[in-house]
Amino acid sequence: MATTVHDSPKIDVGRLPSQGSGNGGWRNRVPADGDLRRVKGSSPPPSSTGIWVGLAAITMTFAAFTSALIVRQGSAADWQHFTLPSILYLNTLVIIASSVTLEIARRRIATFMSGNKIEGAAPARWLYVTLFLGLLFVAGQTFAWLQLRSQGLVLATNISYSFFYVLTVAHALHLLGGLGGLVRVIGKLNRSALRRSTLNATAIYWHFMGGLWLYLLLLLRMKL
Amino acid sequence: MHDMSTHAVSHGAPTSFISKHVFSLDHKVIGKQYYALALVAAVVGMFLSWLMRIHLGWGSYAIPGLHLLSKSGAPGDVMTPEYYLQLMTMHGTIMVFFVLTTAPFAAFGNFFLPIQTGAEDMPFPHFNMMSFWVTFVAFLVMVAGFFVADGPSLGGWTQYAPLSAVGAVGGPGQGWGVVLWAASIGIFCIGQLLGSLNFITTTLDMRCKGMSLMRLPLTAWAWFITSIMGLTAFAVLMPACILLILDHVAGTSFFVPSNLVIGDHLLPHSGGSTLLWQHLFWFFGHPEVYIAIVPGLGIVSHVLITNMRRPMLSHRVLIYSMGALAVLSYMVYGHHMFVSGMNPVSAIAFSFPTLVITIPSTIVVLIWLGSLYGSKLRINSASLFSLGFVSMFISGGVSGFFLAQPSLDIMLHATYFVVGHFHLVMGVAAMFGIFAGTYFWFPKMTGRMMNETWGKVHFIMSFIGAYCIFMPFHYLGMAGNVRRYQAFTDDYLIPLIPVHKFITVAAILTGFAQLIFIVNLIYSRFKGPLAPNDNPWQGTSLEWSTATPPPHNNFGDKMPVVYHDPYQYSVEGASADFIMQTSPEKLTNPHEEK
Numbered sequence: 001m002a003t004t005v006h007d008s009p010k011i012d013v014g015r016l017p018s019q020g021s022g023n024g025g026w027r028n029r030v031p032a033d034g035d036l037r038r039v040k041g042s043s044p045p046p047s048s049t050g051i052w053v054g055l056a057a058i059t060m061t062f063a064a065f066t067s068a069l070i071v072r073q074g075s076a077a078d079w080q081h082f083t084l085p086s087i088l089y090l091n092t093l094v095i096i097a098s099s100v101t102l103e104i105a106r107r108r109i110a111t112f113m114s115g116n117k118i119e120g121a122a123p124a125r126w127l128y129v130t131l132f133l134g135l136l137f138v139a140g141q142t143f144a145w146l147q148l149r150s151q152g153l154v155l156a157t158n159i160s161y162s163f164f165y166v167l168t169v170a171h172a173l174h175l176l177g178g179l180g181g182l183v184r185v186i187g188k189l190n191r192s193a194l195r196r197s198t199l200n201a202t203a204i205y206w207h208f209m210g211g212l213w214l215y216l217l218l219l220l221r222m223k224l
Numbered sequence: 225m226h227d228m229s230t231h232a233v234s235h236g237a238p239t240s241f242i243s244k245h246v247f248s249l250d251h252k253v254i255g256k257q258y259y260a261l262a263l264v265a266a267v268v269g270m271f272l273s274w275l276m277r278i279h280l281g282w283g284s285y286a287i288p289g290l291h292l293l294s295k296s297g298a299p300g301d302v303m304t305p306e307y308y309l310q311l312m313t314m315h316g317t318i319m320v321f322f323v324l325t326t327a328p329f330a331a332f333g334n335f336f337l338p339i340q341t342g343a344e345d346m347p348f349p350h351f352n353m354m355s356f357w358v359t360f361v362a363f364l365v366m367v368a369g370f371f372v373a374d375g376p377s378l379g380g381w382t383q384y385a386p387l388s389a390v391g392a393v394g395g396p397g398q399g400w401g402v403v404l405w406a407a408s409i410g411i412f413c414i415g416q417l418l419g420s421l422n423f424i425t426t427t428l429d430m431r432c433k434g435m436s437l438m439r440l441p442l443t444a445w446a447w448f449i450t451s452i453m454g455l456t457a458f459a460v461l462m463p464a465c466i467l468l469i470l471d472h473v474a475g476t477s478f479f480v481p482s483n484l485v486i487g488d489h490l491l492p493h494s495g496g497s498t499l500l501w502q503h504l505f506w507f508f509g510h511p512e513v514y515i516a517i518v519p520g521l522g523i524v525s526h527v528l529i530t531n532m533r534r535p536m537l538s539h540r541v542l543i544y545s546m547g548a549l550a551v552l553s554y555m556v557y558g559h560h561m562f563v564s565g566m567n568p569v570s571a572i573a574f575s576f577p578t579l580v581i582t583i584p585s586t587i588v589v590l591i592w593l594g595s596l597y598g599s600k601l602r603i604n605s606a607s608l609f610s611l612g613f614v615s616m617f618i619s620g621g622v623s624g625f626f627l628a629q630p631s632l633d634i635m636l637h638a639t640y641f642v643v644g645h646f647h648l649v650m651g652v653a654a655m656f657g658i659f660a661g662t663y664f665w666f667p668k669m670t671g672r673m674m675n676e677t678w679g680k681v682h683f684i685m686s687f688i689g690a691y692c693i694f695m696p697f698h699y700l701g702m703a704g705n706v707r708r709y710q711a712f713t714d715d716y717l718i719p720l721i722p723v724h725k726f727i728t729v730a731a732i733l734t735g736f737a738q739l740i741f742i743v744n745l746i747y748s749r750f751k752g753p754l755a756p757n758d759n760p761w762q763g764t765s766l767e768w769s770t771a772t773p774p775p776h777n778n779f780g781d782k783m784p785v786v787y788h789d790p791y792q793y794s795v796e797g798a799s800a801d802f803i804m805q806t807s808p809e810k811l812t813n814p815h816e817e818k
Contacts (some may be wrong), residue, residue, distance in 0.1 A: 050347060053424045064460040162476040166466070
C-alpha cells in the first residue's frame, strides 16, 4: 500500500503576542514604575475563552429545560412513560465515534501545524469522517422522530413526548452549529488558513455536544 | 509621552455606507445603533405610559386620534379596559428589555468596553453585529403586536401562565399577540447572549499591556459582571419562551393545567404547571433587575469620581459588592412568588437572601456617600444625574426592605407600592444612569458638547418629576390601591383618584422634560460646539487617551500601555491634577487599589 507524505501547510499564525490587542492577558500588568520587561507573554486566543463562555450559555439553556421537565413531571399525573426508539442507542455510538475521529483529526493536524511531516491519509480526511458521522447522527435522530410520528406520537400527544421532541430537537439544532464549525475548519484547512485555536474551539464544542447527548439520553431514559 | 506598542487591526476600516453605518462590525457604531434603538423604544414606552396615565386620571376622556392605534381597543377614542392592559404590557416590556437593558449595557458597553480595556474591537465582531440586528428584529416583532387583529398581549411584562398560554380565548392579544411577544423576547435573548459572549471575552482576553483586571475602570467591571448575568439569565428565558410558543402553536401543555374552562370553553390541555412559568421567568427576571441597574452603578461611580477629582473610598469593595449583587440576584427570585402559593419554608429561604442582598447595595451607597462627603464636586449635567441616581437608588431600595418580608409583601405585592418601588430603583435610577452616561460621554462619542444649561433644566424637571410620580405610588399602595386596575370604582378607591390625576399631570410634565433632552441630544449632535479637546472632563481612563471621536481601530497607530490604577486624581506630588492610565509618570504616592 502506497504511503503519501504531506508537507506541512502555511499556517496563519495570527497576531504575534507583541502585536496589539490580546497581550494584556488575564493577569498581566505593568508595575507602576513602568518596567515593561515584567509584562508576561500573550493571553489565550479569544476563541478559546469564547467557546467556554458559549458552552456556559448552552449549559444554562439545557439546565432550564431539565428543571422544566422535573417540575412539570411532578406537577400532574398525566405523565406517560414510553420506550425510547432503539435507534437512539445506535446514534449514541455514532456520536461517540465522531468524537474519537475528531480527536484523531485534531492531533494529526496539530502535528501537521507544528511543521512535522505526517505519513498516511491527508489531515482533513478524519474531519470528513467526523462530518459524515455528525450528519449520520442527525439523520438517525430524524429517523427516530419520523418513527414516533408514524405511530401517531407527536409533540402534543403527551407532555413526555413534548419534552422528548423539545430536548432532542434543541440538541440537534446545536449540533448543526457544530457541523457548520466543522465545515468551516475543513475550508480553512484546505486554504491553509486554519488557526489552531479555531480547531481546538470546534473540537471542544463537538465533544461537548457528545457529552450533552449522553446526558440527555440518560435523562430521557430515566424520566420518560 | 506615552509608551505605546504597535498594533494590528482585526478587520479593515469600512469603505461603503452600508458596511460603515448599517451592517457595521465596529463596536462603536454598534454601540450607537443600540443607543438609537433604545431612544426610539424609550419614546414609544413613554408615549404608552402617557396614554395609560390619562386613562387612569380621566377614564372616560376621549384621547384624540387614539382609534388610529387600535379601532377595537379605542372605539370613539376612549380606551377599553383590555386595551389599557395591552398598553401596560407593551410599556413594561419595551422599557425593561429594549431600554433599560439595551442602553446602559449594550449601547454604552459596546462603545466603551473595548476602549476602556485597550482593545481595538470586540473579539467576535460578526457576532457583535448580529447581536444588534437580532435585537432590532426583536423590537420589530414586539411592535408588530400592535398591528395584528386583536392587538398586543394584555398579560403584563411577566406574562404569567395560564393566561399567557391559553391562546385567543384568554382575551384580546392572547393569541398572536402572545406568540409575537414570546418570539420577540426569545430573539432578544439570542442577541443578548451574543453580546454577553463578546463582553466577557473582551474583558478577559483583549486587555492591553499593563491592564490588569483591577486596573479596569468601574464601568468595565460593571459591564463585565452584567454580561455574566446576561449570559446565564437570558439562556434560561429563551427556552421558557420556546415552551410558551409551543403551548400556543403546537397544542402542548407545559403551562396550561387540566380542566381549565374559559367562557364555557374547555381547553384541550392537561396537567400544565402555571408555577413552572413563574420559576423560569423569575430566574431570569430578578437578575434582569440587576442587568438594568449594575451598569448604572458603574457609570455613576465613574462619573462621580471624575467630577470629585478623587477615587472612591474603595475600588475593590465596590467591585466585590457589584459581584455580590450578581450572585445573590439568582438566590432571591422566589420573593416575586410569595403570593403564588409558596411553601412557607421556601418563602423564608427566599426572604433571607433578599434581606442579605441589601448589604452589598448598602455598601455601594455608603461608599458613594462617604466619597462624596467633603469632596468639591463639579456640578454639571452628568454629575447631577449621578447624584439623582444615588437618590433614586436609595429611595427605591428602602421600600425593598419592606417587600423582602413575606408577611408584608403579601399585603403590598399587588398594589402600587410595588410599582413605585421598582420604578424608582430599577426604572428611574437606570434612566438617570443612562442620562449621566450620555452627558458625560457625548463629547467622546460625537466630538461635540451637549448644552449644559438645558441639561441642568432636564435634570431638575426629571428629578422633581420622578419623585412627584413615584412617591405617591407608595402612598397609593399603602392605601390599598390595587395595581393593574384600569378604573377605580370601589368606594375605597374613589378618594384616591385625585392622587392619580396629580401623578398623571406630573408624568406628562416629566415626559416633556425628556423631549428637552432629545432635542438637546439631536441638536448637539449636529450643531453643538466642538469638544475643546480629547479629554474635556480631565478623565484618566483609556477612552480619554484617544482621539475624539475615536478612530476605527480606537487608538490609531499605537496601542496603549497602562501604568496606573484607573483613578489617579489629586495625587500628592504628581505633575497634574490627574494622571492618565497611559502616563508613564512615576508616582511616589499613587492611589492604590483598595
